[in-house]
Amino acid sequence: MHTESEIFPYTLPVPTPDGEFLARYSPKGLCGLEFPTRPKARKTSRASAPPPRQVLGWHAATTNALRRALAGRAPRRLPPLDLSRGTDFQQAVWRRLCQIPCGQTRSYTQLAQAVGRPKALRAVGGACGANPIPVLVPCHRLLAANGSLGGFSAGLDWKRALLAREGMAARP
DNA sequence: TAAGTGCGTCGTT
């Protein structure tokens, strides 16, 4: 018997000029995105179970959105994002991140205020580090209060590059 | 100015 939980998540490659990202799909939508991993063997999608039509549609949206985001342009349309695996606090942070327009930045403090926990700025950093869909959920648009980069799970080079492509300059 | 230290704060493990 095949239940959804046995088949999902589907993992599909996303070829981009920056390398091959990996997109993961739950029954609800895109639930994970991974930066290109260096030399190793690619984690392939389950060959035994071809993705349903719906997932392929989502994946097309993901591919277009990601390529556009990597070029420093706002995606025209996003696949449904499944952020349900996060805590309430994390989901609140992630949703708020999605409201920061391309080409703009906020501070960790500002985001903490925006989710109604003005003193939880450090926890906001933690939530960013747990962001399952980087780039499309733009955690790279959060900078430290003094304008410096702050941190980035995938490496500060990525954060710098993403911001630069959006026309943002990181403070030396 | 730049770099390092200490501490408050709070969600997560």
Add this chain to the structure above:
DNA sequence: AACGACGCACTTA
């Protein structure tokens, strides 16, 4: 109970 993708005050060089 310990640990951060923070921020601020303060000390040193």
